[in-house]
Amino acid sequence: MTRIDMLTSELHELVAPVLPHAGTDKQLPELGVVRIEARDGVLHAIATDRYTLAASRHMLGDQVDDFTLTIDRVDAAGILRLFRFTKNEDPELRIIVDQMPMPSDSGSSLLGLGIRIDGPDGKRLVLHDRAYDIPTPLDTWRHILAAAMNRPLTPVTPAVGMAGWAMGKWAKSTGKGEYAALFAGPPAETGQSSAPMLVIIGDRVAGLWAQAGMPGGDHTDLLEGSLWRKDLAGVEGEDPSSFMAPPPAAPLGEQEAPDPGADRELLVQAAELVISTQFASPSMLQRKLKVGFAKAAQLMELLEGFLVVGPVEGSRARDVLARPFDLDVVVAKIRAGEVAE
Numbered sequence: 001m002t003r004i005d006m007l008t009s010e011l012h013e014l015v016a017p018v019l020p021h022a023g024t025d026k027q028l029p030e031l032g033v034v035r036i037e038a039r040d041g042v043l044h045a046i047a048t049d050r051y052t053l054a055a056s057r058h059m060l061g062d063q064v065d066d067f068t069l070t071i072d073r074v075d076a077a078g079i080l081r082l083f084r085f086t087k088n089e090d091p092e093l094r095i096i097v098d099q100m101p102m103p104s105d106s107g108s109s110l111l112g113l114g115i116r117i118d119g120p121d122g123k124r125l126v127l128h129d130r131a132y133d134i135p136t137p138l139d140t141w142r143h144i145l146a147a148a149m150n151r152p153l154t155p156v157t158p159a160v161g162m163a164g165w166a167m168g169k170w171a172k173s174t175g176k177g178e179y180a181a182l183f184a185g186p187p188a189e190t191g192q193s194s195a196p197m198l199v200i201i202g203d204r205v206a207g208l209w210a211q212a213g214m215p216g217g218d219h220t221d222l223l224e225g226s227l228w229r230k231d232l233a234g235v236e237g238e239d240p241s242s243f244m245a246p247p248p249a250a251p252l253g254e255q256e257a258p259d260p261g262a263d264r265e266l267l268v269q270a271a272e273l274v275i276s277t278q279f280a281s282p283s284m285l286q287r288k289l290k291v292g293f294a295k296a297a298q299l300m301e302l303l304e305g306f307l308v309v310g311p312v313e314g315s316r317a318r319d320v321l322a323r324p325f326d327l328d329v330v331v332a333k334i335r336a337g338e339v340a341e
Contacts, residue, residue: 001098002064004043008085008093008119010058014045015076017056017173017205022073023049030132034076035141036069036115038097046141047073052169053137054199054207055145067097069115070131070138079117082125094118102128148198148208151185166209173205177313182209266291268331270299271308275327280309280318306333 015034023031028050035046043058083093100114113129137144174180183198196208266289273288274280280303285296300318303309308330310319322330 001096002038002067004038004060004064004095004097005092006058006095007090008083009090011083011093011095011117012080012085013175013204014043014056014058016080017175017201018045018047018054019073019076019080020047020169020172021049021052021054021207022047022076024073025049030134030136031138032073033070033130033132033138034073035138036071037067038064039066046138048137048141050137051163051210052166052207053141053144054169054173054205055141056205057203067113068131069097069113069129071115071127072130075127075130079125079127082123083117083119091120093120100126100128145206145208148185148196149206151195153183153185162209170199170207170209173199173207174201175204176316178202178204264335264337267299267302268334270296271303271306271322271330271334272327274303274308274320275322275324275330278320278324280320284317306330 018034022034025031031049033047035044037044037046038060041060041063043060044055046053046055048054083091085091094117096116096118098114098116099111100116102110102112102114115127117125117127170180178201181200183200185195185198196210199205199207199209269289270285273285277284280300282293282296282300285291285299286293289296289299291299300309304311304318308320308322310321312318
Protein backbone atom coordinates (compact mmCIF):
# COMPACT_ATOMS: atom_id res chain seq x y z
CA MET A 1 0.00 0.00 0.00
CA THR A 2 1.20 3.51 -0.83
CA ARG A 3 -0.07 6.53 1.10
CA ILE A 4 0.40 10.12 -0.03
CA ASP A 5 -0.78 13.17 1.92
CA MET A 6 -1.14 16.34 -0.12
CA LEU A 7 -3.14 19.55 -0.11
CA THR A 8 -6.11 19.86 -2.41
CA SER A 9 -4.38 22.71 -4.26
CA GLU A 10 -1.37 20.47 -4.85
CA LEU A 11 -3.57 17.77 -6.35
CA HIS A 12 -5.12 20.36 -8.65
CA GLU A 13 -1.67 21.61 -9.68
CA LEU A 14 -0.76 18.03 -10.59
CA VAL A 15 -3.87 17.03 -12.56
CA ALA A 16 -5.33 20.26 -14.00
CA PRO A 17 -2.37 21.20 -16.29
CA VAL A 18 -2.36 17.84 -18.11
CA LEU A 19 -6.09 17.17 -18.28
CA PRO A 20 -6.66 19.37 -21.38
CA HIS A 21 -4.11 17.24 -23.24
CA ALA A 22 -5.88 13.91 -22.69
CA GLY A 23 -7.29 12.55 -25.94
CA THR A 24 -10.98 12.93 -26.77
CA ASP A 25 -11.01 10.91 -30.02
CA LYS A 26 -13.45 8.03 -29.61
CA GLN A 27 -11.37 6.05 -32.10
CA LEU A 28 -8.40 6.23 -29.72
CA PRO A 29 -9.87 5.52 -26.27
CA GLU A 30 -6.45 4.47 -25.01
CA LEU A 31 -5.43 8.16 -25.10
CA GLY A 32 -8.45 9.42 -23.17
CA VAL A 33 -6.66 8.89 -19.87
CA VAL A 34 -4.35 10.54 -17.36
CA ARG A 35 -1.42 8.50 -16.11
CA ILE A 36 -0.19 8.99 -12.55
CA GLU A 37 3.34 7.82 -11.77
CA ALA A 38 5.52 7.92 -8.68
CA ARG A 39 9.25 7.47 -9.09
CA ASP A 40 12.21 8.46 -6.93
CA GLY A 41 10.14 10.64 -4.65
CA VAL A 42 8.43 12.60 -7.45
CA LEU A 43 4.78 12.27 -8.45
CA HIS A 44 3.97 12.87 -12.12
CA ALA A 45 0.76 13.21 -14.11
CA ILE A 46 0.92 12.72 -17.89
CA ALA A 47 -1.56 12.97 -20.76
CA THR A 48 -1.40 13.10 -24.56
CA ASP A 49 -3.58 13.26 -27.64
CA ARG A 50 -0.64 12.64 -30.04
CA TYR A 51 -0.58 16.34 -30.98
CA THR A 52 0.38 17.59 -27.54
CA LEU A 53 1.92 15.81 -24.58
CA ALA A 54 2.06 17.34 -21.11
CA ALA A 55 3.62 16.16 -17.87
CA SER A 56 3.39 17.80 -14.45
CA ARG A 57 5.39 17.07 -11.31
CA HIS A 58 4.99 17.26 -7.54
CA MET A 59 7.79 16.61 -5.06
CA LEU A 60 6.76 14.17 -2.35
CA GLY A 61 7.81 14.94 1.17
CA ASP A 62 8.20 11.26 2.03
CA GLN A 63 9.69 8.47 -0.04
CA VAL A 64 6.96 6.22 -1.43
CA ASP A 65 7.03 3.04 -3.45
CA ASP A 66 7.07 3.54 -7.20
CA PHE A 67 3.76 2.91 -8.98
CA THR A 68 1.97 3.57 -12.26
CA LEU A 69 -1.77 4.10 -12.38
CA THR A 70 -4.00 5.13 -15.29
CA ILE A 71 -7.37 6.82 -14.77
CA ASP A 72 -10.02 7.87 -17.27
CA ARG A 73 -9.98 11.57 -18.23
CA VAL A 74 -13.59 11.91 -17.08
CA ASP A 75 -12.63 10.50 -13.69
CA ALA A 76 -9.67 12.88 -13.51
CA ALA A 77 -12.03 15.80 -14.12
CA GLY A 78 -14.28 14.38 -11.39
CA ILE A 79 -11.43 14.59 -8.91
CA LEU A 80 -11.10 18.32 -9.52
CA ARG A 81 -14.85 18.85 -9.17
CA LEU A 82 -15.25 16.83 -5.98
CA PHE A 83 -12.24 18.11 -4.08
CA ARG A 84 -12.13 21.91 -4.09
CA PHE A 85 -10.05 24.53 -2.34
CA THR A 86 -10.29 28.26 -1.77
CA LYS A 87 -7.93 31.04 -0.81
CA ASN A 88 -8.88 30.55 2.84
CA GLU A 89 -9.43 26.80 2.94
CA ASP A 90 -7.12 24.18 1.43
CA PRO A 91 -7.97 20.74 2.91
CA GLU A 92 -5.31 18.05 3.17
CA LEU A 93 -6.20 14.85 1.33
CA ARG A 94 -5.14 11.28 2.02
CA ILE A 95 -4.42 9.30 -1.14
CA ILE A 96 -4.10 5.52 -1.04
CA VAL A 97 -2.81 3.47 -3.99
CA ASP A 98 -3.32 -0.26 -3.42
CA GLN A 99 -5.06 -3.41 -4.60
CA MET A 100 -8.80 -2.77 -4.25
CA PRO A 101 -12.03 -4.70 -4.97
CA MET A 102 -13.01 -4.33 -8.62
CA PRO A 103 -16.60 -4.12 -9.88
CA SER A 104 -17.67 -7.47 -11.33
CA ASP A 105 -20.89 -8.59 -13.02
CA SER A 106 -20.37 -12.11 -11.75
CA GLY A 107 -20.42 -11.00 -8.14
CA SER A 108 -17.00 -12.54 -7.48
CA SER A 109 -14.48 -10.58 -5.48
CA LEU A 110 -11.67 -9.44 -7.78
CA LEU A 111 -8.76 -7.25 -6.78
CA GLY A 112 -7.04 -4.71 -8.98
CA LEU A 113 -4.86 -1.64 -8.65
CA GLY A 114 -6.84 1.42 -7.63
CA ILE A 115 -6.62 4.82 -6.00
CA ARG A 116 -8.71 6.11 -3.11
CA ILE A 117 -8.87 9.79 -2.20
CA ASP A 118 -10.24 10.78 1.21
CA GLY A 119 -11.05 14.32 2.28
CA PRO A 120 -11.29 15.54 5.89
CA ASP A 121 -15.00 16.22 5.43
CA GLY A 122 -15.78 12.57 4.69
CA LYS A 123 -15.72 12.81 0.90
CA ARG A 124 -14.26 9.71 -0.72
CA LEU A 125 -13.52 8.79 -4.33
CA VAL A 126 -12.32 5.37 -5.48
CA LEU A 127 -10.99 4.91 -9.00
CA HIS A 128 -9.59 1.80 -10.68
CA ASP A 129 -6.65 1.39 -13.02
CA ARG A 130 -7.73 1.86 -16.66
CA ALA A 131 -4.49 0.86 -18.34
CA TYR A 132 -4.84 -0.47 -21.89
CA ASP A 133 -2.82 -3.29 -23.42
CA ILE A 134 -2.28 -1.17 -26.55
CA PRO A 135 1.12 0.60 -26.63
CA THR A 136 0.78 4.40 -26.43
CA PRO A 137 3.18 7.36 -26.10
CA LEU A 138 2.39 7.33 -22.38
CA ASP A 139 4.47 4.16 -22.08
CA THR A 140 7.62 5.99 -23.20
CA TRP A 141 6.81 9.57 -22.25
CA ARG A 142 10.05 9.96 -20.28
CA HIS A 143 12.15 8.95 -23.29
CA ILE A 144 10.16 11.19 -25.64
CA LEU A 145 10.48 14.23 -23.39
CA ALA A 146 14.15 13.55 -22.59
CA ALA A 147 14.98 13.38 -26.31
CA ALA A 148 13.35 16.79 -26.88
CA MET A 149 15.14 18.38 -23.93
CA ASN A 150 18.55 17.09 -24.98
CA ARG A 151 18.35 17.87 -28.70
CA PRO A 152 20.11 20.88 -30.23
CA LEU A 153 17.92 23.95 -30.21
CA THR A 154 17.52 26.07 -33.32
CA PRO A 155 15.91 29.44 -34.04
CA VAL A 156 12.21 29.29 -34.77
CA THR A 157 11.45 29.15 -38.48
CA PRO A 158 10.12 32.34 -40.11
CA ALA A 159 6.58 30.99 -39.83
CA VAL A 160 5.39 28.44 -37.30
CA GLY A 161 1.93 26.93 -37.70
CA MET A 162 0.06 26.61 -34.43
CA ALA A 163 -3.52 25.38 -34.30
CA GLY A 164 -5.80 27.51 -32.13
CA TRP A 165 -7.26 24.55 -30.25
CA ALA A 166 -3.75 23.45 -29.26
CA MET A 167 -2.88 26.95 -28.05
CA GLY A 168 -5.94 26.78 -25.81
CA LYS A 169 -4.66 23.58 -24.23
CA TRP A 170 -1.38 25.22 -23.22
CA ALA A 171 -3.19 28.31 -21.98
CA LYS A 172 -5.10 26.07 -19.55
CA SER A 173 -1.83 24.44 -18.48
CA THR A 174 -0.27 27.79 -17.60
CA GLY A 175 -1.08 29.03 -14.13
CA LYS A 176 -1.70 32.58 -12.98
CA GLY A 177 1.42 34.70 -13.36
CA GLU A 178 3.32 31.94 -15.22
CA TYR A 179 4.87 32.01 -18.66
CA ALA A 180 5.17 29.16 -21.14
CA ALA A 181 8.62 29.01 -22.78
CA LEU A 182 8.75 27.46 -26.27
CA PHE A 183 11.92 25.84 -27.60
CA ALA A 184 12.37 24.85 -31.23
CA GLY A 185 14.55 21.98 -32.36
CA PRO A 186 15.83 20.58 -35.65
CA PRO A 187 13.51 18.49 -37.85
CA ALA A 188 12.96 15.04 -36.40
CA GLU A 189 12.88 13.38 -39.81
CA THR A 190 14.03 14.18 -43.32
CA GLY A 191 11.47 16.24 -45.15
CA GLN A 192 9.94 17.83 -42.06
CA SER A 193 10.19 21.60 -41.81
CA SER A 194 10.28 21.54 -38.01
CA ALA A 195 10.16 19.33 -34.95
CA PRO A 196 7.63 19.52 -32.11
CA MET A 197 8.10 22.52 -29.85
CA LEU A 198 9.31 21.84 -26.33
CA VAL A 199 7.10 23.66 -23.82
CA ILE A 200 8.40 24.46 -20.33
CA ILE A 201 6.28 26.13 -17.64
CA GLY A 202 8.71 26.63 -14.79
CA ASP A 203 9.53 23.45 -12.88
CA ARG A 204 5.88 22.46 -12.80
CA VAL A 205 4.93 21.44 -16.35
CA ALA A 206 6.80 20.25 -19.44
CA GLY A 207 5.59 18.85 -22.71
CA LEU A 208 5.65 18.72 -26.49
CA TRP A 209 3.57 20.63 -29.00
CA ALA A 210 3.41 19.35 -32.57
CA GLN A 211 3.25 22.28 -34.93
CA ALA A 212 0.54 22.41 -37.55
CA GLY A 213 1.43 21.12 -41.00
CA MET A 214 3.30 24.08 -42.47
CA PRO A 215 5.07 23.47 -45.78
CA GLY A 216 8.81 23.93 -46.10
CA GLY A 217 10.48 27.09 -47.35
CA ASP A 218 10.96 30.55 -45.91
CA HIS A 219 7.25 31.46 -46.01
CA THR A 220 7.96 34.95 -47.36
CA ASP A 221 4.97 34.47 -49.66
CA LEU A 222 2.72 34.57 -46.60
CA LEU A 223 3.77 38.18 -46.07
CA GLU A 224 4.19 39.28 -49.67
CA GLY A 225 0.66 38.16 -50.54
CA SER A 226 -0.93 39.24 -47.27
CA LEU A 227 -4.03 41.42 -47.44
CA TRP A 228 -2.79 43.09 -44.27
CA ARG A 229 0.12 44.50 -46.22
CA LYS A 230 -2.35 45.96 -48.70
CA ASP A 231 -4.41 47.53 -45.89
CA LEU A 232 -1.30 49.05 -44.33
CA ALA A 233 0.45 50.11 -47.54
CA GLY A 234 2.01 53.56 -47.24
CA VAL A 235 1.62 53.73 -43.46
CA GLU A 236 4.83 54.52 -41.63
CA GLY A 237 5.06 52.43 -38.52
CA GLU A 238 6.86 52.85 -35.22
CA ASP A 239 9.82 50.74 -34.28
CA PRO A 240 8.24 47.52 -32.86
CA SER A 241 10.74 47.62 -30.00
CA SER A 242 9.02 50.77 -28.71
CA PHE A 243 6.09 48.61 -27.64
CA MET A 244 8.26 46.29 -25.57
CA ALA A 245 7.77 46.56 -21.82
CA PRO A 246 10.77 47.96 -19.94
CA PRO A 247 12.91 45.60 -17.85
CA PRO A 248 11.54 44.75 -14.40
CA ALA A 249 12.04 47.44 -11.79
CA ALA A 250 14.74 47.02 -9.18
CA PRO A 251 13.69 45.95 -5.69
CA LEU A 252 11.85 48.74 -3.91
CA GLY A 253 14.74 49.66 -1.66
CA GLU A 254 17.08 50.02 -4.65
CA GLN A 255 14.85 52.24 -6.79
CA GLU A 256 16.03 55.73 -7.50
CA ALA A 257 13.98 58.90 -7.39
CA PRO A 258 12.86 60.28 -10.75
CA ASP A 259 15.43 62.39 -12.52
CA PRO A 260 14.87 66.08 -11.69
CA GLY A 261 14.53 66.78 -15.39
CA ALA A 262 11.82 64.14 -15.90
CA ASP A 263 8.25 65.09 -16.62
CA ARG A 264 6.97 64.87 -13.06
CA GLU A 265 3.68 66.49 -13.96
CA LEU A 266 2.93 63.57 -16.28
CA LEU A 267 3.66 61.22 -13.39
CA VAL A 268 1.35 63.30 -11.19
CA GLN A 269 -1.42 62.92 -13.78
CA ALA A 270 -0.80 59.16 -13.86
CA ALA A 271 -1.02 58.98 -10.07
CA GLU A 272 -4.27 60.97 -10.06
CA LEU A 273 -5.80 58.65 -12.66
CA VAL A 274 -4.77 55.46 -10.89
CA ILE A 275 -5.75 56.59 -7.39
CA SER A 276 -9.07 58.15 -8.40
CA THR A 277 -10.17 55.15 -10.50
CA GLN A 278 -8.50 52.53 -8.27
CA PHE A 279 -7.39 50.78 -11.46
CA ALA A 280 -3.81 50.41 -12.67
CA SER A 281 -2.70 49.20 -16.08
CA PRO A 282 -0.30 50.61 -18.70
CA SER A 283 -2.98 50.42 -21.39
CA MET A 284 -5.27 52.66 -19.32
CA LEU A 285 -2.52 55.27 -18.90
CA GLN A 286 -1.72 54.97 -22.58
CA ARG A 287 -5.29 55.84 -23.53
CA LYS A 288 -5.92 58.56 -20.96
CA LEU A 289 -2.55 60.33 -21.19
CA LYS A 290 -2.09 59.85 -24.96
CA VAL A 291 1.39 58.33 -24.56
CA GLY A 292 3.07 55.27 -26.03
CA PHE A 293 2.89 51.91 -24.29
CA ALA A 294 6.56 52.02 -23.31
CA LYS A 295 6.08 55.41 -21.62
CA ALA A 296 2.91 54.19 -19.89
CA ALA A 297 4.74 51.12 -18.58
CA GLN A 298 7.58 53.33 -17.34
CA LEU A 299 5.11 55.54 -15.48
CA MET A 300 3.61 52.46 -13.86
CA GLU A 301 7.05 51.35 -12.67
CA LEU A 302 7.65 54.79 -11.15
CA LEU A 303 4.28 54.66 -9.41
CA GLU A 304 5.37 51.38 -7.83
CA GLY A 305 8.37 53.22 -6.38
CA PHE A 306 6.00 55.65 -4.69
CA LEU A 307 3.88 52.76 -3.32
CA VAL A 308 0.92 53.79 -5.45
CA VAL A 309 0.68 50.36 -7.10
CA GLY A 310 1.89 46.87 -6.31
CA PRO A 311 4.30 44.72 -8.36
CA VAL A 312 3.49 43.06 -11.68
CA GLU A 313 1.49 39.83 -11.38
CA GLY A 314 1.22 38.25 -14.81
CA SER A 315 -0.97 40.09 -17.30
CA ARG A 316 -3.65 41.33 -14.89
CA ALA A 317 -3.94 44.91 -13.66
CA ARG A 318 -1.75 45.83 -10.71
CA ASP A 319 -3.13 46.24 -7.20
CA VAL A 320 -3.68 49.87 -6.22
CA LEU A 321 -2.10 50.44 -2.80
CA ALA A 322 -2.89 54.14 -2.38
CA ARG A 323 -6.43 55.21 -1.50
CA PRO A 324 -8.21 58.40 -2.64
CA PHE A 325 -7.48 60.15 0.66
CA ASP A 326 -3.74 59.54 0.04
CA LEU A 327 -3.72 61.53 -3.20
CA ASP A 328 -2.47 64.87 -1.85
CA VAL A 329 0.38 63.21 0.04
CA VAL A 330 1.39 61.12 -2.99
CA VAL A 331 1.38 64.14 -5.31
CA ALA A 332 3.54 66.09 -2.87
CA LYS A 333 6.04 63.24 -2.68
CA ILE A 334 6.19 62.88 -6.46
CA ARG A 335 6.89 66.58 -6.94
CA ALA A 336 9.55 66.42 -4.24
CA GLY A 337 11.03 63.22 -5.70
CA GLU A 338 10.65 61.31 -2.43
CA VAL A 339 10.71 57.64 -3.39
CA ALA A 340 9.35 55.45 -0.60
CA GLU A 341 11.91 53.59 1.45
